[in-house]
Amino acid sequence: MQDFFEILRHRHSIHRFQQDWPVEREKLMAVLEAACAAPSAGDLQSYRIVVVEEAALIQRLQGASGGQEAVGTAPLALVFCTNQTRAEKTFGERGRKLFALQDATIATAYAQLAASASGLGSLWVGIFEGEAVHAGLKLPHEYEPIAILCLGYPAERPQLTSRRKLKEMVLYATTDGVGSEAG
Numbered sequence: 001m002q003d004f005f006e007i008l009r010h011r012h013s014i015h016r017f018q019q020d021w022p023v024e025r026e027k028l029m030a031v032l033e034a035a036c037a038a039p040s041a042g043d044l045q046s047y048r049i050v051v052v053e054e055a056a057l058i059q060r061l062q063g064a065s066g067g068q069e070a071v072g073t074a075p076l077a078l079v080f081c082t083n084q085t086r087a088e089k090t091f092g093e094r095g096r097k098l099f100a101l102q103d104a105t106i107a108t109a110y111a112q113l114a115a116s117a118s119g120l121g122s123l124w125v126g127i128f129e130g131e132a133v134h135a136g137l138k139l140p141h142e143y144e145p146i147a148i149l150c151l152g153y154p155a156e157r158p159q160l161t162s163r164r165k166l167k168e169m170v171l172y173a174t175t176d177g178v179g180s181e182a183g
Helices: 004-010 025-036 055-064 069-073 084-117 130-137
Strands: 047-052 076-083 121-125 143-152 172-174 177-179
Touching: 004 084, 025 047, 025 076, 025 084, 047 055, 047 084, 047 143, 055 069, 055 076, 055 130, 069 121, 069 143, 076 084, 084 121, 084 143, 130 143
Parallel strands: none
Antiparallel strands: 047 076, 076 143, 121 143, 172 177
């Protein structure tokens, strides 16, 4: 098992997956368990994860994502959907509009990190036609797809991209207001 901070530093988006190496069931289960361990508003877990392994369905996801080649090369994809009704019952409008989205997004991030820790590559896809994904997978009406996480063994090792420096990203709050350096 890799060190957690090494996983964070070396995780990168994979745009080509190996076609002859399927994801082992135990690795898929570990990724799904990690996603379900993610924190959620009121512990409601107002999301669903749809596992997509059939080639025809992967092709539908590729079509719904504007033909992104990377989606079509993935041996499997996880589609994270909000369950807004579940969140709304407890938290009202804020639950429906925000908490369900946050729950699904955090679960996606946990899954992505677990995939990296398992030696898998991943690609978080956010550009897609939600209605096409919904129709292509015949999702129940209360589920709204918010992320597609493609998984598989990398057929590439892309260079790590640079990140902005902390001083460009972090602000510190004080009684005098928000500033760029700790008081």
